[in-house]
Amino acid sequence: MAxxxxxxxxxxxxxxxxxxxxxxxxDLHKYRALVSGVGAGKTRMGVEEVIKWTQLYxxxxxxxxxxxxxxLKETTQRRFFEVCDPKxxxxxxxxxxxxxxKTNEIDEDGEPVYSEILFMHLDDPGPLxxxxxxxxxxxEAHEPDGTEVPEATFDxxxxxxxxxxxxxxxxVTSNSGGKDWVWNKFFNPxxxxxxxxxxxWTVPTRANAKYLPPGYVEELERTHDKVWVERxxxxxxxxxxxxxxxxxxxxxxxxxxxxxEISPFWEHGAGFDFGVSAPTACEYGCINRDGQIIIYDExxxxxxxxxxxxxxxxxxxxxxxxxxxxxxxxxxxxxxxKQLYQEEGVSLIPASNDEDFFITYFIKLLRERLPxxxxxxxxxxxxxxxxEQIKQAAxxxxxxxxxxHDKVKKMENHALxxxxxxxxxxxxxxxxxxxxxxxSGLKADTITxxxxxxxxxxxxxxxxxxENYCHPEVKEAxxxxxxxx
Numbered sequence: 001m002a003x004x005x006x007x008x009x010x011x012x013x014x015x016x017x018x019x020x021x022x023x024x025x026x027d028l029h030k031y032r033a034l035v036s037g038v039g040a041g042k043t044r045m046g047v048e049e050v051i052k053w054t055q056l057y058x059x060x061x062x063x064x065x066x067x068x069x070x071x072l073k074e075t076t077q078r079r080f081f082e083v084c085d086p087k088x089x090x091x092x093x094x095x096x097x098x099x100x101x102k103t104n105e106i107d108e109d110g111e112p113v114y115s116e117i118l119f120m121h122l123d124d125p126g127p128l129x130x131x132x133x134x135x136x137x138x139x140e141a142h143e144p145d146g147t148e149v150p151e152a153t154f155d156x157x158x159x160x161x162x163x164x165x166x167x168x169x170x171x172v173t174s175n176s177g178g179k180d181w182v183w184n185k186f187f188n189p190x191x192x193x194x195x196x197x198x199x200x201w202t203v204p205t206r207a208n209a210k211y212l213p214p215g216y217v218e219e220l221e222r223t224h225d226k227v228w229v230e231r232x233x234x235x236x237x238x239x240x241x242x243x244x245x246x247x248x249x250x251x252x253x254x255x256x257x258x259x260x261e262i263s264p265f266w267e268h269g270a271g272f273d274f275g276v277s278a279p280t281a282c283e284y285g286c287i288n289r290d291g292q293i294i295i296y297d298e299x300x301x302x303x304x305x306x307x308x309x310x311x312x313x314x315x316x317x318x319x320x321x322x323x324x325x326x327x328x329x330x331x332x333x334x335x336x337x338k339q340l341y342q343e344e345g346v347s348l349i350p351a352s353n354d355e356d357f358f359i360t361y362f363i364k365l366l367r368e369r370l371p372x373x374x375x376x377x378x379x380x381x382x383x384x385x386x387x388e389q390i391k392q393a394a395x396x397x398x399x400x401x402x403x404x405h406d407k408v409k410k411m412e413n414h415a416l417x418x419x420x421x422x423x424x425x426x427x428x429x430x431x432x433x434x435x436x437x438x439x440s441g442l443k444a445d446t447i448t449x450x451x452x453x454x455x456x457x458x459x460x461x462x463x464x465x466x467e468n469y470c471h472p473e474v475k476e477a478x479x480x481x482x483x484x485x
Contacts, residue, residue, distance in 0.1 A: 034200070099118075271417075386415040386416060
């Protein structure tokens with residue numbers, strides 16, 4: 001194996017760190033993340049941090065990684081050799097991307113001690129399983145094309161921090177990739193109480209202004225669209241590559257509950273998504289006299305108790321809800337979700353699961369306006385999970401071919417799925433079948449059993465006339481109405 005001495009590709013300016021870079025270098029959290037705009041100095045900062053560790057921890061073994069070997073070699077690795085003093089470099093094995101760095105340490109035999117660095121592509125966590133490392137740095141966890149270093153790779157690197165020499169720490173630098181695993185681990189306020197060893201900072205491009213050419217930021221703002229600017233200049237988690245519902249404008253398409261009175265006489269409905277270990281979600285909505293669709297509330301609960309969740313739906317007045325057609329599939333207990341909720345008094349009506357139609361129709365609703373300029377669809381700020389999942393919905397970059405997007409990226413989308421069943425079941429053909437206030441059929445709203453009205457779909461049941469009909473109380477109620485007329 002040839003060891004090649006190499007020098008810097010070009011000489012960079014002396015490192016004069018900004019306040020955010022100083023804060024990063026001085027912070028003692030085990031895991032850190034800096035998410036920034038382009039040109040904000042995150043890669044330079046990462047290189048300086050690694051060089052510092054090679055000298056503070058002689059004999060250490062670190063990993064510097066990026067998603068693909070090509071981007072690693074052309075960007076992060078190249079920048080490392082631009083920054084690192086060539087006098088520190090003992091040798092570099094190009095085929096293994098293995099670097100030896102000189103230190104001031106001498107071992108017990110009087111031999112020099114070197115720190116080592118491995119440059120690795122991170123699209124597969126498998127090869128990491130045999131390493132014991134001192135530290136790691138993931139550069140560009142989110143690539144500009146929307147692909148990302150898998151969360152499993154980050155977790156594997158954390159698990160390999162067991163080299164005899166420290167510092168046993170890791171950090172991530174990246175542009176924003178939306179609210180996925182980097183955001184969830186380092187920035188999600190809901191996780192602060194359990195992620196005590198994690199800390200994250202966001203830094204806009206302007207924070208590195210003194211190292212940028214005059215007019216650099218202004219030119220990029222002028223020549224790129226809003227989503228690009230928010231992601232690559234302002235480090236926003238609400239803008240990212242492949243975002244589906246870019247027409248959703250939170251300030252325009254949402255409302256505060258106190259600002260709008262929901263009439264019980266409007267056409268109401270609900271969309272339901274069943275979960276076992278995953279959250280169960282229900283979105284409640286209506287269509288007013290102007291044809292405006294309003295989503296006014298939601299229930300969202302992980303590992304939901306069926307009886308309690310159903311009771312909450314009933315308290316809101318919802319005996320029926322549109323749901324994923326798979327709710328009729330039986331589980332390990334030999335009962336389907338439809339049966340389990342029916343036992344609690346809630347009927348789940350299988351709705352269309354046509355995702356392509358839903359996306360197309362929802363985008364159409366977002367772009368439409370009523371004659372007076374109001375949005376065609378409104379969502380209450382109470383529906384926090386739905387709003388967040390609309391903003392984070394993205395195409396899977398691995399399935400994009402040309403201008404055709406084949407699949408939606410997998411992420412937490414249970415509120416969005418429940419909303420999909422509402423849209424596909426209620427909003428597309430309002431008035432055809434209302435799970436709360438039936439509008440058609442044989443006086444369905446006057447037929448009740450034990451104080452609860454009977455849904456109009458029972459009247460179309462072909463077995464209704466059979467003597468051994470499975471719902472005799474419903475049959476009796478319908479017959480009473482029939483014969484009374």
